[in-house]
Amino acid sequence: MHVSPADTSVDFPDDPRPQPPPEPDPGECCGNGCDPCIYDLHGEAMERYRAALAAWRARHPGA
Template structure:
């Protein structure tokens, strides 16, 4: 059974003061970029599944 279709939630970008500017190994901007990439992947998956569901079923052969 397929998962129900739902539009993924976009990640919230970091605010101006969220980055401390100390060159952290994993910066809030890095985390946002990763979340954004995952969001885009899920969105593409969602759009593909939406398109597939909207396409008419192929005609069946009647004997």
């Protein structure tokens, strides 16, 4: 386990901490009410990220 002094994140090489999906740029939404909208897809990706992060934290309670 490695903790960088400049960073409070913990590095687990075999089980890295999940990273959030990038937010869509405002210009990526066309404003035409697409189904699904780029923001809907991002919301779904954020739900998966939150679940993955919760599972990771359960595996690494001290992190």
